[in-house]
Amino acid sequence: MVRRAGRRWGAMVARLRWGGQLRVARKAVAADRARAEADADPRYRLALARSLRTLAELLAKVDRPAEGLPYAEEAVDLCRPLAETELARHRAVLAECLGTLGELLTTLVRPVAARIAQDEAAALEGAPEVLVAFYRPLAEADPARRRPALAAALHHRASWLKQHGRREEALPVLEEAIALRRGLAEADAEADVEAGAEADVEPLRRIALARSLGFLGELLGQLDRPGDGLPYVAEAVELRHDLAAADADPRRGIALALCLRARCRLLLQLDRPAEALPFAREAVRLWRRVTESAADDRRYRAGLAVSLHTLGELLAKLDRPAEALPYAEEAVDLHRACVGLLGDHRLAGSLRTLGDVLTALDRPAEARAARDEATALGDTEGQTEGQTKGDTEGETKAGGEGEAKPETP
Numbered sequence: 001m002v003r004r005a006g007r008r009w010g011a012m013v014a015r016l017r018w019g020g021q022l023r024v025a026r027k028a029v030a031a032d033r034a035r036a037e038a039d040a041d042p043r044y045r046l047a048l049a050r051s052l053r054t055l056a057e058l059l060a061k062v063d064r065p066a067e068g069l070p071y072a073e074e075a076v077d078l079c080r081p082l083a084e085t086e087l088a089r090h091r092a093v094l095a096e097c098l099g100t101l102g103e104l105l106t107t108l109v110r111p112v113a114a115r116i117a118q119d120e121a122a123a124l125e126g127a128p129e130v131l132v133a134f135y136r137p138l139a140e141a142d143p144a145r146r147r148p149a150l151a152a153a154l155h156h157r158a159s160w161l162k163q164h165g166r167r168e169e170a171l172p173v174l175e176e177a178i179a180l181r182r183g184l185a186e187a188d189a190e191a192d193v194e195a196g197a198e199a200d201v202e203p204l205r206r207i208a209l210a211r212s213l214g215f216l217g218e219l220l221g222q223l224d225r226p227g228d229g230l231p232y233v234a235e236a237v238e239l240r241h242d243l244a245a246a247d248a249d250p251r252r253g254i255a256l257a258l259c260l261r262a263r264c265r266l267l268l269q270l271d272r273p274a275e276a277l278p279f280a281r282e283a284v285r286l287w288r289r290v291t292e293s294a295a296d297d298r299r300y301r302a303g304l305a306v307s308l309h310t311l312g313e314l315l316a317k318l319d320r321p322a323e324a325l326p327y328a329e330e331a332v333d334l335h336r337a338c339v340g341l342l343g344d345h346r347l348a349g350s351l352r353t354l355g356d357v358l359t360a361l362d363r364p365a366e367a368r369a370a371r372d373e374a375t376a377l378g379d380t381e382g383q384t385e386g387q388t389k390g391d392t393e394g395e396t397k398a399g400g401e402g403e404a405k406p407e408t409p
Contacts, residue, residue, distance in 0.1 A: 022062070025055040029071070042082050046093055049078040053100050065107040072101040084148040085208040087156040095124035128157035148205065151180035155212050167223055174216050181209040203243060210239040214259050217266065226269035233263045250289040257286040257307060264310055273317045280311040302341045305334030309350045316353060321360035328354040348377040
C-alpha cells in the first residue's frame, strides 16, 4: 500500500511540476503558429520550431513520448527547408530538433529511425566536408528528398573554402551545388505549370539557386575572371527580381540590391561603368525604400551607404563629378554614422572617392582634407571601394543576406 501511495504521490508531484510548463509551452506553440501562418518570414517558422521542440521535450519528461513525437517531427519539417536554403545559419536549430526527435524515437523503441535522426544531427554539427560526405550517399539513394540537403552542404563547403583562402578549390564544389539547385528549381517550376499555379507558394529553392549563382559570380570576380562571373550574377539578378516583385515589403528587395551591386562590381572590373550605372541606381532606390520603412535601423543605413558610394564612384568614372558629388557626400555621412558596422576601411574608401570627385570639380582644399582623413584611417589604394572585387561582405553583415527578413518567400 505504501509503495502504491508513493507512486501516486510521485505522479502528482510530476504533474504539478511539469503541468504548468506544459500549459505555457502549448500557449507558445499556438501563438507562434498563428504568427507563422500570418507571415512566411523564416524567423516565425524558426520560433514555431523551437516551441514545438520544447513541447515535445516536456511531453517526454512526463512519460508521454508518443504524444510528443508529432511535435518533434513538425519541428524538423519546419527547419529542414530553411536549412536547405541557408545551411550556415539554420543548421544548429535543425540539429537540435533532430536530436530531440532521435531521443523520442529511442524512448519509443524505434532504433533505426532514431539512429537516422541522431546521425544527421551529429553530421550537422561537424565540419563542412563531413556534412557533404554524409548527404552524398543519401542523395544518391533518395534524390527527391535528399538532393536539396546535399546542394546546401556543397554551398556551405564552398563558402568555408573561400573564407579560408581556397577560392580555386571552392569553384567546382559551388558549380555542383548550382547544378543541383538549378535542377530542383526547374522541377518546381514545371510542377507549378502542371498544377496551373501562377507562382509557387514556397520559393525557397529559387532563393537558394539565386544565392549560389550570386556567390559563384562574385567568386569568379575575386579570381580575376569577371567576364565568366557576370552571367551568373545576371541570372541571380533576374531571379531576385521575380522574387522581390512577388512581395510588397521593401525589405524583400535587399537581396536584389546586393545582387545588383555585385553586378556593378563585375562590370567595373571589365571597365564597363556605363552599363553598371542603371544597376547602381536601382540598388540605391531599393535601399532607400528599406531605410524609409525602418528609419531607426542602422544596418539598413549601412547598406544604403555602400550602394551610394558605388553610384558616386561610377558617376565619377564617367566624368560626371557634379552629379556624383551629392551621392559621394551622402555616402561619407552615412559611413561615419555606421563606422561601427562597416569599419574604418569603408569610410576611408568613401572619403577617397569624395576626394576624387572634389578634385574633378576643382575644389583642391576640400579634396585634400578628404584624402588626408582617409590616410589617417589607414587607407591605401588596395583598400578603396573601387578596388574591392565583388566584395559585398560588409554590406551583407550590415543588413543584407545575413538578415532573415530579405530571404522571406
